[in-house]
Amino acid sequence: MAQEILVAVLIVSLTSAALATLLAVSERFLSDYGQCRVLLNDEKEITVQGGKTLLSVLSDNKIFIPSACGGRGTCGLCKLKVQEGAGLLLPTEEPYLNQQERDSGVRLSCQVKVRNDLKIQIPEELFNIREFTCKCAEITDLTHDIKQFRFELVEPDKIDYIPGQYIQLLTPVYEKSSEEVYRAYSVSGDPADKNHIELIIRYVPGGICTTYCFKYLKVGDEVRFNGPYGQFRLTDTDSPVVFIAGGSGMAPIKCILHHMKNNGIKRTAVYYFGAKKVKDMFMQDLMKKFQDELPDFKFIPAVSSPDPDEKWDGQKGLVTEVVKRDLKNAAQHEAYLCGSPGLVDAAEKVLVELGLTEDKIFYDKFA
Ligand SMILES: Cc1cc2nc3c(=O)[nH]c(=O)nc-3n(C[C@H](O)[C@H](O)[C@H](O)COP(=O)(O)OP(=O)(O)OC[C@H]3O[C@@H](n4cnc5c(N)ncnc54)[C@H](O)[C@@H]3O)c2cc1C
Ligand code: FES
Missing domain, CATH: 3.40.50.80 (Nucleotide-binding domain of ferredoxin-NADP reductase (FNR) module)
Known part of the structure; x- marks a missing residue:
């Protein structure tokens, strides 16, 4: 009896391994979608290599979409209107889209894979989002698990943002992460100082970006971020x-x-x-x-x-x-x-x- 169970377990394991290998091979060889064209706002066309997410191909072309969860499909911020070519809505997108958005073709760009030509609409203000290179100028302990990071902007060397907005910091490939990831951080510094940004970051055990910032980033290191993003800001009313x-x-x-x-x-x-x-x-x-x-x-x-x-x-x-x-x-x-x-x-x-x-x-x- 024990021997039969062992054989059954072995067969199931081998079949699963064979299927996983087959999937990996087919993804590698059959999912070659070639070059795809993405038409932006009926004006600009970019040619991209198919197979990646819409969010990544736009970012590769320096078009930055808010993506606070780094493409994990958990923040719902990377919405875009896809007029043609996106395929069916995925279950991972459903919780973030209301009926009106679904009817008008809004999708989560981190979930949509580019497999053919696409036609998309991007809010004009997102074209103003820039990528910045900066140098870590100061790291200050605020508590046992919160630090303030001050970055000096290098290229471009000035930033304009609305107080309350956030940026997306790029975590490079390092010992604990085999891919680059973006994470959102609200700007905390004085907005009059356009040559620096300051962030207040809490350490998340096991977190990719916070582990990098707390345990690897050193004063003098160069990092990149993009932004600014977000609608959180003080209104101009007189209300208390x-x-x-x-x-x-x-x-x-x-x-x-x-x-x-x-x-x-x-x-x-x-x-x-x-x-x-x-x-x-x-x-x-x-x-x-x-x-x-x-x-x-x-x-x-x-x-x-x-x-x-x-x-x-x-x-x-x-x-x-x-x-x-x-x-x-x-x-x-x-x-x-x-x-x-x-x-x-x-x-x-x-x-x-x-x-x-x-x-x-x-x-x-x-x-
Ligand atoms: C608009 C906005 C502004 C923000 N501003 C700030 C700020 O000013 N300061 C600040 O400290 N934070 C801020 N955050 C949070 C910040 O963006 C990050 O989410 C946080 O720092 C954790 O990032 P991380 O890469 O270290 O952790 P992650 O790698 O994202 O992991 C976070 C946690 O989830 C777990 N995890 C990792 N991957 C998965 C997975 N696939 N499934 C389930 N769990 C997983 C990890 O083990 C860890 O416990 C902001 C977020 C938003 C949306
Ligand atoms: S990037 Fe967060 S849901 Fe798409």
């Missing part, structure tokens, strides 16, 4: 503002605060910043400085579970609980939220309970 962030979600809020200071924006603003432990808290002095410099700005840091040996005189509890206790009524506010999807969703729920309508809530989820 509530900012809510946690961890590296500090980045775009800090950038917006620099912008408010630079431009003498006098809006009433309160910033609730959450950390789990006191050791996770950072940039409190800078935030207090903004409190002194901006006419009507208040910074309220909150720690949810300080260790017994950690001294903390500030607000205690989850940042969302602190918002609920402190703000009481948010009906007249505009809210800007940033951080993990969990934090953003919880904060949105609390703000709606406090009377804020969803159209006044803006966010970037660091998914």
Whole structure:
């Protein structure tokens, strides 16, 4: 009996191995789609080697599409309208496309393989996205797992971005990754300094880009990024503002605060910043400085579970609980939220309970 089971297992294993080899061989030899033409906005035509994703062939041609998850099909940002040649919608695209988008031919460019000629439409503003080469100028520890990275731009040597926007940093091939990958990071620095960008990055164990940044990147190293991207930005109304962030979600809020200071924006603003432990808290002095410099700005840091040996005189509890206790009524506010999807969703729920309508809530989820 045991021998029969062993033989059956062996047959199944050998068949699977044979099928996998066959698939690999057919992908290598049969999936040669040759040269394909991609017509952009009925104007520009590029010729590309078939077989790669639409996102990659566009990036190879220096046309950069927002792709915060690096093409894994999990951010839904790489949408494009494909008028001809994309084939059937894939199950991986379905969760990100509403009926109207599906009807009009919108697709996730990281999921669409170029197998024949294509006709696509790209929003004009994406043609302005540039690729930048820069040099790592400074790395500063902010907490045990968050660092600030300052990059000096080399080529081009200046950048214009709207405070709140993000860039996509290119992780080169290195020991832990056999391919180049892009990851999104919100710009955190002072937008008046057009010759540098600053990022605040939290280390993700096992993460490709953060492992590279934390354990391999050194001051003086050259890196590339493209951008700027994103719609997260301060509106030009007079409504009071509530900012809510946690961890590296500090980045775009800090950038917006620099912008408010630079431009003498006098809006009433309160910033609730959450950390789990006191050791996770950072940039409190800078935030207090903004409190002194901006006419009507208040910074309220909150720690949810300080260790017994950690001294903390500030607000205690989850940042969302602190918002609920402190703000009481948010009906007249505009809210800007940033951080993990969990934090953003919880904060949105609390703000709606406090009377804020969803159209006044803006966010970037660091998914
Ligand atoms: C608009 C935007 C702005 C952002 N801004 C910031 C910012 O300012 N600061 C910041 O720190 N972060 C920011 N992020 C998050 C950032 O883009 C990265 O997602 C994060 O740094 C992790 O990247 P990584 O390459 O290190 O990890 P990844 O390699 O992407 O891995 C992340 C985690 O997923 C696991 N994983 C890897 N591959 C897979 C897979 N195929 N399936 C399932 N799990 C997998 C890994 O083990 C790891 O635990 C932002 C994200 C967005 C969308
Ligand atoms: S790049 Fe993230 S879904 Fe396509």
